[in-house]
Amino acid sequence: MAELIVDTRGNIQSGPAPRAFGARGPWLDRLGSRVVISILKWIVLAAMAIFILGPLLVMTLWAFEQDWTGDSLFPTAWTFHWWSDVWNLTGITDAVTLSLETAAVVMICSTVLCLPAAYAFARFRFFGRQALMLAFLASNAFPKFGLYISILTLFYQVNFMQTFRGIVVIQMVETLLFMIWIPATAFQNIDRSLEEAALDAGCSKFGTFMRITLPLAAPAIAVAMMLAFVAALDESQGTLLVGLPHYKTMPLIMYDAVNSYSQAEGAVFALMLSIPSLLLLAAAQFLARGKGIRILGAT
Amino acid sequence: MAASINLTREGPVAGRRHRSFNVREHLIAYLMVAPPVLFLGVIIVYPALRAIWDTLAVQHVVVHNGVQSVERTFTFDTYTAIWNDSYSRNSILYSLRVTITSVIVLFLFCYPLAIYLRFRHGYLTSIFRTLALIPLFIPTIITAYAFIAFYQQGNFLDVLMQKTGIEGTFFGGEYPQLIDNTTGIVMGQVWKNIPITVLLIGAGLGEIDNALIESARDVGAGWLRIFAFILFPLTLRQALIAFALAFVGVLGSFNIPYLIGPNAPPMVGVLMDQDVNQAEQLTAQGLAVITFGIALVVGVFYVAALARQRWR
Amino acid sequence: MAELAIKNVVKYYGNVLAVSGVSITVNSGELLCILGPSGCGKSTTLRMVGGFEAADGGDIAIDGRSIVRLPPNKRPTAMVFQKYTLWPHMRVWDNVAFGLKLRRQPAVEIERKVRGALEMVGLPEAGTRYPNQLSGGEQQRIALARALVLEPAVLLLDEPLSNLDARLRLRMREEIKRIQRRTGITSVFVTHDQEEALSIADRIAVMSKGVVEQLDIPSTIYARPRTLFVADFIGTMNVLDGRYRRDLRAVEVAGSRFPAADACWPDGQALRIAIRPEDLAPVDLQTPGSFWGRVDVVMDLGHFRQVEVVVEAGPLLKMFVPKESTIGSGVPISVAPARCLAYAGSEEPVELTFTNQPHFTSS
Numbered sequence: 001m002a003e004l005i006v007d008t009r010g011n012i013q014s015g016p017a018p019r020a021f022g023a024r025g026p027w028l029d030r031l032g033s034r035v036v037i038s039i040l041k042w043i044v045l046a047a048m049a050i051f052i053l054g055p056l057l058v059m060t061l062w063a064f065e066q067d068w069t070g071d072s073l074f075p076t077a078w079t080f081h082w083w084s085d086v087w088n089l090t091g092i093t094d095a096v097t098l099s100l101e102t103a104a105v106v107m108i109c110s111t112v113l114c115l116p117a118a119y120a121f122a123r124f125r126f127f128g129r130q131a132l133m134l135a136f137l138a139s140n141a142f143p144k145f146g147l148y149i150s151i152l153t154l155f156y157q158v159n160f161m162q163t164f165r166g167i168v169v170i171q172m173v174e175t176l177l178f179m180i181w182i183p184a185t186a187f188q189n190i191d192r193s194l195e196e197a198a199l200d201a202g203c204s205k206f207g208t209f210m211r212i213t214l215p216l217a218a219p220a221i222a223v224a225m226m227l228a229f230v231a232a233l234d235e236s237q238g239t240l241l242v243g244l245p246h247y248k249t250m251p252l253i254m255y256d257a258v259n260s261y262s263q264a265e266g267a268v269f270a271l272m273l274s275i276p277s278l279l280l281l282a283a284a285q286f287l288a289r290g291k292g293i294r295i296l297g298a299t
Numbered sequence: 300m301a302a303s304i305n306l307t308r309e310g311p312v313a314g315r316r317h318r319s320f321n322v323r324e325h326l327i328a329y330l331m332v333a334p335p336v337l338f339l340g341v342i343i344v345y346p347a348l349r350a351i352w353d354t355l356a357v358q359h360v361v362v363h364n365g366v367q368s369v370e371r372t373f374t375f376d377t378y379t380a381i382w383n384d385s386y387s388r389n390s391i392l393y394s395l396r397v398t399i400t401s402v403i404v405l406f407l408f409c410y411p412l413a414i415y416l417r418f419r420h421g422y423l424t425s426i427f428r429t430l431a432l433i434p435l436f437i438p439t440i441i442t443a444y445a446f447i448a449f450y451q452q453g454n455f456l457d458v459l460m461q462k463t464g465i466e467g468t469f470f471g472g473e474y475p476q477l478i479d480n481t482t483g484i485v486m487g488q489v490w491k492n493i494p495i496t497v498l499l500i501g502a503g504l505g506e507i508d509n510a511l512i513e514s515a516r517d518v519g520a521g522w523l524r525i526f527a528f529i530l531f532p533l534t535l536r537q538a539l540i541a542f543a544l545a546f547v548g549v550l551g552s553f554n555i556p557y558l559i560g561p562n563a564p565p566m567v568g569v570l571m572d573q574d575v576n577q578a579e580q581l582t583a584q585g586l587a588v589i590t591f592g593i594a595l596v597v598g599v600f601y602v603a604a605l606a607r608q609r610w611r
Numbered sequence: 612m613a614e615l616a617i618k619n620v621v622k623y624y625g626n627v628l629a630v631s632g633v634s635i636t637v638n639s640g641e642l643l644c645i646l647g648p649s650g651c652g653k654s655t656t657l658r659m660v661g662g663f664e665a666a667d668g669g670d671i672a673i674d675g676r677s678i679v680r681l682p683p684n685k686r687p688t689a690m691v692f693q694k695y696t697l698w699p700h701m702r703v704w705d706n707v708a709f710g711l712k713l714r715r716q717p718a719v720e721i722e723r724k725v726r727g728a729l730e731m732v733g734l735p736e737a738g739t740r741y742p743n744q745l746s747g748g749e750q751q752r753i754a755l756a757r758a759l760v761l762e763p764a765v766l767l768l769d770e771p772l773s774n775l776d777a778r779l780r781l782r783m784r785e786e787i788k789r790i791q792r793r794t795g796i797t798s799v800f801v802t803h804d805q806e807e808a809l810s811i812a813d814r815i816a817v818m819s820k821g822v823v824e825q826l827d828i829p830s831t832i833y834a835r836p837r838t839l840f841v842a843d844f845i846g847t848m849n850v851l852d853g854r855y856r857r858d859l860r861a862v863e864v865a866g867s868r869f870p871a872a873d874a875c876w877p878d879g880q881a882l883r884i885a886i887r888p889e890d891l892a893p894v895d896l897q898t899p900g901s902f903w904g905r906v907d908v909v910m911d912l913g914h915f916r917q918v919e920v921v922v923e924a925g926p927l928l929k930m931f932v933p934k935e936s937t938i939g940s941g942v943p944i945s946v947a948p949a950r951c952l953a954y955a956g957s958e959e960p961v962e963l964t965f966t967n968q969p970h971f972t973s974s
Contacts, residue, residue, distance in 0.1 A: 041423065052430045052490070055445035056437070058455040062448055073458050113334045120331035124324055132336060134602065137543075139343045141594035143551040145571035146587020149580045150346030173342055176335055193696040196663050197754075199683040200690045201710035201761065215700050226436065234438030237553060237572065251440050267448065270441045277436045 062267035082264040086272075089265075091248060096272055099233055099250040102164070103276070106171045106232035107225050113172075114179035115221070119209070121180065122187035140177045148241055155242060162246045170238035175228040182227075186220035187213065230277045347591070350584040354378070357581065377585040386563075387570065387582070391589060394567040397481060397556075398549040401488040405496055405545055406538075408489065413500040414530065418512075435494035443558035446487050450477040483559040484566070488549045496541045503537030504530065539601045547594045612639045613674045613687070613764035613797050615660070621668030622655055622821075629655050631821045632669070637765070640795045642788065644812035646805055648844070652821040653801045654769055660799065661690045661767050673764050689758035690767040693774060696754065697742035703729075703753055704738035710761045728756040731790060748779045755787070759794060766791070766798040772807065780804075784811050805845050809833065817841045835962070839954045842885040849888065849928050853953070855880040862953060862963070866924035869900055869948070871963055876955055885960070886951040888917065891930040893938065894947045900965060901947035902928060906940050920946055 066077030086092055120126070121133060151170070152161070160166035190213055198208040214221075236251035243249065250273045254266065261269075354377040361370045381387045416428055434442070449455050457474045460466040466474060477483045507530065515525050531538075556566035565573070567590050574583035615637040622630040630652040637643045645653040658664040660671055662683030671679040678686050697706050707728055711721045729735050732752040742750055751771055758766060768787070772780045788811040791798050802808055808815050809829045816826045817840075825837040836842035843850060853864035857878035861868045864884050876882070894901050904922035911934070918938055920928045930946055932938060952960040 045423065045427065048427065048430055052433055052493075054455070055442070055449035055490075056433075059441075059445040059448040061455075071458070073455070073462060113338065116331035117333075117335045120328045124328035124331075126325045126328040126332075129328075132332065135344075136335075136339065138595070138598060139339055139347070141547045141551075141598060142343065142347045142591045143568065143571060143587040145553075145568065145575055146350045146584045146591070147343060147346040148575060149584065150349040151342060154341070154346075169342065172338070176339060180335060191694065191696065193692045193694055194698060196661075196683070197690070197692060197696045197698070197757075198709070199663075200661060200688070201757070202684050202713045203709075204684060207713070212698055216698075230436055230438055234440060234554075236440065241575075251438070254440050254444065263448070266444060270444045274437055274441050277438075281436050 059267050059270055062264050063271050065264060082262075082268050086265050086268045092253065095248050095250050095253050098247060099273070100276060102167050102171055102239075102249065103229045103232040105164075105168050106175060107229045109168060110172050110175040110179045110228045111221070111225055114176060115183055118180045118183035119187050119213075121184045136177055136180060144173070144238060148238065151238075152241060161242060162244075164247070166242045167239050167247055167249070170242050171232040171235040173238070174231040174235055178227055179224050182224040183217060183221050186217035190216050226277060226280045229280060233273060233277065351588055354581060354585045354588055377581055378589070381582060381585050381589065387586065389564040390567055390570045391586075393564040394550055394590075395593070397484055397488075397566060398546055400481075401485045401492075401549045402542060402545050404485060405489045405492050406542070409493060409496040409541075410500060410538075412493075413497050413504055414526070416497070416501055417504040431497045432494045434490055434492075439491060439552075439554040440558075442487055442491055443555050446483060446490075446559055447478055450483060450486070452476065452478070478559055479561050480559075481561065484556050487555040487559050488545075488552065491555070492545045492548060496545060499537045499541040499544075500534055503534030507533050543598055543601045546597050550594060551590055612795060614639045615765050615797055615799065616672045616675075617656065617660065617669070618672070619669035620656065620659055620666050620671065622652070622659060622664060623667050629821055630659070633818070633821070633823050634669075635816050635823065635826060637797055637799055639797055641813045642791050642798045642800060642811060644800045644802060644808035644815045645818055646802055646808040646812075646815050646844075647818035648803055650820075651818045653803075653818045656818070657690075657767055657769055657799060657801045660765070661688050662686050663690075687764035688767055689761050689763035689765075690769060691751070691754050691758050691771045693770045697750055697757070699742050701741075702738065703734075703740050703742065703745070706742065706753060707738075707757045707760050709757070724760050728760040729753075731759065731793070732756045733786070747775050748783055751775065751783060752786070755790070759790070759796070764797065766796045768798065768800045770801055770803065772802070772804075780807070787811065809845070817844065819844075835960070836885070836952070837959060838957070839883055839885065842952060842954070842960070847888050847929055849886045849891070849926075851884045851886070851926050853882040853884040855882055855953075855955075865902055865922050865926055867900065867902055869951075869963065869965060871953070871961075874953075874961060874963075880955050883954040884951050885954065886928075886948045888929045888931045890949045890951065891928060891946045892949065893930075893932070894945050896943065896945045898945055898947060901945040903945045904928070904943070906938055906942050906944050909938060909940055918944075920944055 061075060063082055064078045064080065065075035066079040066081075068075040121129060155161045155166050160169065194212055194216070195208050198212045199205070203211065233249075234251060236249070236255070239247070239249050240252055244252075250269060254269050254273070355375070356371040356373050357377060358369050358371050361368055381391075412427065412431060416424060416431070437445075447454070451457075452474050456477075457466075460470070460474065466472060475482075477486070511529055511533075512525060515529055520528075551568050552566065553568035553572060557569050557572070560566060560569065567586055571583045571586050574580070574586065615635075617633060617635045617637075620630055620633045621628070633652070633656055635643065635645070635656075645656060647653045655664055659666045659679075662678075662681060662685075666679055669679070670677055673687060678688075697703070698709070701709070704725060707725045708721050711724060716724075725738070726735070729738060732755055734749060734752055734756070737745065737749065737753065742753070745753065751774075754771070771787070772783050775783060784807055787800070800808075800812065809832070812829055814826065814828050815832050817824045817832065819840045825832060825841045827835075827837075832841065833845055836845060839850070842848050851864050853862050855862055855871065855874060855876045855878065856868075857876075859868065860870065860872050860874075862871045862874075862882060862884065864882075897903060902920070902922045902924075904920045904924075906918060907921045907927070908919040910917040910919075914934055916932050916934055916936055916938075918930045918932055918936075920930060922928055928946060938944065948965060950962060950964040952962055954960045
């Protein structure tokens with residue numbers, strides 16, 4: 001059965017219909033493999049969508065449910081009153097604000113601390129470069145629980161315990177690895193000739209970095225910053241040890257939520273914690289839109 | 300997102316652009332790298348070394364002629380105690396089991412997905428891609444909570460399965476226990492690690508020229524062969540990094556096993572938390588060192604594969 | 612309108628000597644090509660002029676003023692890179708105007724100059740587009756505009772046409788030549804394509820293994836290549852082993868003997884004989900002073916033909932004949948050279964002409 005086929009790259013081929021990607025064998029061909037593959041794809045997509053989104057969506061439903069008995073799939077009535085409930089709980093506004101503040105500060109401090117190092121790893125060849133990079137990877141492998149006792153002792157000595165700066169420092173630990181790794185990869189992928197061309201035109205080294213290198217690496221750096229934000233929000237054990245009883249962040253409230261608060265209130269906490277990062281993600285996608293550089297899923 | 304950092308010789312300064320030894324460049328580089336390195340040194344390296352030291356050179360109070368003093372003796376007691384305590388020992392073994400299971404499931408799912416995303420383009424593909432990346436931006440506490448909302452007995456999935464009769468037909472009318480169960484942990488860990496794994500493998504696949512695949516198909520290779528002899532070897536580096544990251548992440552994880560896992564045995568992360576809360580610092584540190592040791596062994600494979608690639 | 616003097620420049624990569632004592636003077640307004648195979652050091656030399664590689668020895672001066680210690684952003688040079696290297700996040704207009712804005716030139720001036728540069732390269736409407744919306748040739752022209760708009764003393768081009776397809780390459784090199792003539796900017800053009808160099812250069816520096824083998828005008832390079840390397844690299848060349856016989860006052864090559872009356876080599880001197888295909892012509896079979904063999908392949912190259920002859924004594928000879936020629940494959944044939952170059956060791960070649968031989972020139 002010969003046909004003229006134009007494939008996705010505009011090449012014209014003739015001959016028997018090519019076997020579809022992933023075709024498993026002659027029996028499928030006989031069944032009309034195209035249709036079967038299509039149906040399979042939709043099934044897999046549905047399963048994946050349920051796996052990924054299902055838990056999140058159901059949790060969202062919890063936050064608005066009014067009347068939800070064990071028999072029905074969805075709530076029968078909806079309400080916003082959980083949100084006002086939670087908002088009026090003592091300490092919640094403080095916890096939310098604190099979480100957002102520390103996450104933001106961690107994001108900025110981590111970026112400032114790590115970007116120059118990322119550039120150095122990417123562009124300079126210096127003795128110990130690989131060893132240092134491996135050290136970063138390796139140090140991430142040591143469980144934090146084993147470090148806390150020493151860190152806390154140190155914190156006591158420099159008066160970091162129960163302080164904002166102490167919480168920031170302990171949350172920064174999680175962010176170091178990808179705050180160096182992701183920007184470094186981005187810098188490495190920028191062709192050297194682009195920087196050389198800027199130097200050639202008369203730009204200073206720093207000017208080249210600001211006008212050429214940084215804008216081109218910006219999408220990846222933005223992703224790294226968002227991941228830092230999320231990681232900082234998520235950090236609980238260290239914050240607990242350093243911050244309690246004075247400072248309480250949202251994750252600590254969430255632990256209580258599983259036991260003491262109602263399902264719906266717990267869901268409200270969870271949504272409050274995820275909304276900032278989702279907003280950041282949307283903002284970053286929006287900013288990157290016009291430049292022809294996509295943040296997510298770029299290959 | 301692009302490929303992982305290229306640590307091989309063929310880096311950004313390769314080929315015709317070698318530089319002779321440049322002191323100034325070295326100094327600038329060290330200066331730029333110093334801040335996070337110092338941070339790392341103070342906050343992680345020193346405490347880690349301290350943990351190893353404290354667990355091996357254990358302090359205890361000694362009384363000499365009525366005078367109390369603190370002495371250190373070199374001993375493996377900390378570790379033998381952990382190993383002899385069945386609770387801790389089971390915790391370690393359980394953690395390894397869960398980690399290996401999770402990573403295998405993760406790769407079984409992510410490799411085909413990454414391959415699909417690499418070779419297919421279109422609307423459907425971008426939906427898959429977005430789905431795969433969503434978990435990246437959700438904190439793990441929320442993941443755990445959302446899983447409870449969905450998979451817990453009496454919650455959404457239970458009701459769904461009852462209503463559609465699945466529960467009756469496949470499970471004999473009883474809802475399988477997914478929360479407070481190993482299955483829950485594995486599902487949660489897979490969920491959480493999908494984005495980074497797909498991205499890393501995808502980056503490796505992205506470096507493979509279409510021409511390599513096409514020439515293989517031209518000589519008649521089937522897909523399994525193409526995977527085994529072309530795709531897998533060429534993405535080995537990224538796959539290993541993804542493997543190492545996932546392994547280490549799951550092994551030492553806390554939130555997901557704490558909220559979704561069974562009470563006994565606990566995973567190592569949960570056990571360490573318990574020990575810290577019960578002021579059993581030494582045991583917690585000992586467990587941490589053991590976990591780190593296991594992670595290092597896994598990491599050695601990565602470094603070995605990397606080194607072999609470099610000198611090819 | 613500036614003179615570029617590269618004096619004895621040296622560059623090491625680790626222990627490897629990539630450029631060893633290269634001296635080239637580019638006269639004001641001249642387009643000089645540095646030609647050579649990959650790895651010969653031509654790009655390295657150019658990058659040292661531009662400031663992107665540090666010279667380990669020697670000097671580089673423009674109009675007498677040494678620039679070798681200056682960083683690239685302070686040198687009066689402008690480079691067109693092999694890979695276009697237009698900044699993808701900036702529009703074409705901003706790409707070209709970049710350097711002018713850095714120099715804080717007034718907006719009106721910038722407007723005028725950028726427009727002029729875009730017109731000169733034939734892309735007046737491209738200003739609002741992004742680089743990825745342009746074709747390869749268009750991007751390269753914008754890169755040229757970007758370099759020219761800064762009115763550099765010296766224009767450097769690093770294999771700018773290598774990434775273009777063959778037809779585009781032909782058109783672009785004529786463009787570049789035209790623009791260079793119009794602006795009169797002293798230019799250095801690096802390439803590995805000898806045809807490219809021969810067609811547009813005012814002078815050519817042929818490099819091999821870090822050394823300049825010959826620096827001359829194209830016709831001299833073609834007609835009198837100073838070393839065997841240049842002879843072999845430029846155009847097509849037949850190279851055979853030969854020996855000088857003092858007693859016969861002749862050169863013995865591939866079983867035949869050619870007169871060399873005025874030669875002053877010692878008896879038995881080993882020679883490499885280089886003959887251009889257009890200097891060979893078919894003669895009557897078994898004529899003395901000719902190569903005898905069999906025709907192997909006849910290739911139709913448009914307005915002339917290339918005939919490959921397997922000589923009885925062994926080597927393969929390439930010969931150009933008019934397109935009307937009726938020589939067929941497989942026939943026995945004798946070919947005789949009108950002239951050849953004889954290389955003894957590393958000495959300058961001796962040209963031997965053989966009169967009474969008709970020869971064919973492809974025009």
